[in-house]
Amino acid sequence: MKELWYQLRILRPLHPGVFKELNDELKTIGEYLGQVHDLTFVAERLSAIGTARKKADRILNALIDSREKDLESTAIALGERFYAEKPRQFARRLAGYFSEWEMTKARCASPGGRSGALLN
Numbered sequence: 001m002k003e004l005w006y007q008l009r010i011l012r013p014l015h016p017g018v019f020k021e022l023n024d025e026l027k028t029i030g031e032y033l034g035q036v037h038d039l040t041f042v043a044e045r046l047s048a049i050g051t052a053r054k055k056a057d058r059i060l061n062a063l064i065d066s067r068e069k070d071l072e073s074t075a076i077a078l079g080e081r082f083y084a085e086k087p088r089q090f091a092r093r094l095a096g097y098f099s100e101w102e103m104t105k106a107r108c109a110s111p112g113g114r115s116g117a118l119l120n
Contacts, residue, residue: 001026001029001030001033002030004026005023005026005027005030008022008023008026009023011094011097013101014094014097014098014100014101015097015100015101018097022082025078025081025082026082028078029075029078029079029082032071032072032074032075032078033071033075035067035071036068036071036072036075039064039067039068039071040068042064043061043064043065046060046061047061
């Protein structure tokens with residue numbers, strides 16, 4: 001997931017608003033999945049310790065399970081939204097952004113344009 005996040009950051013100059021939004025969504029998905037991982041780790045450690053307070057352990061494990069399910073379902077919903085577009089459609093949209101970026105770059109470099117202007 002981190003590689004995709006870096007790739008989207010590289011593409012951001014083509015269409016800053018769109019790629020920033022995609023980056024933000026991917027970051028959120030990663031945060032949710034990271035929290036699921038952390039809760040799983042805590043639950044496994046508590047189980048390994050094996051305390052004498054069994055009722056408290058059951059309550060804590062139920063809370064952890066509930067939170068994990070909430071985080072997982074939210075991450076899945078965000079992931080489905082993030083990957084809803086077919087790869088071919090995404091590639092076409094990306095090609096369109098690249099064409100727009102090139103035209104803007106060419107206009108700025110033309111004698112009537114702002115020569116030497118930086119594009120972000």
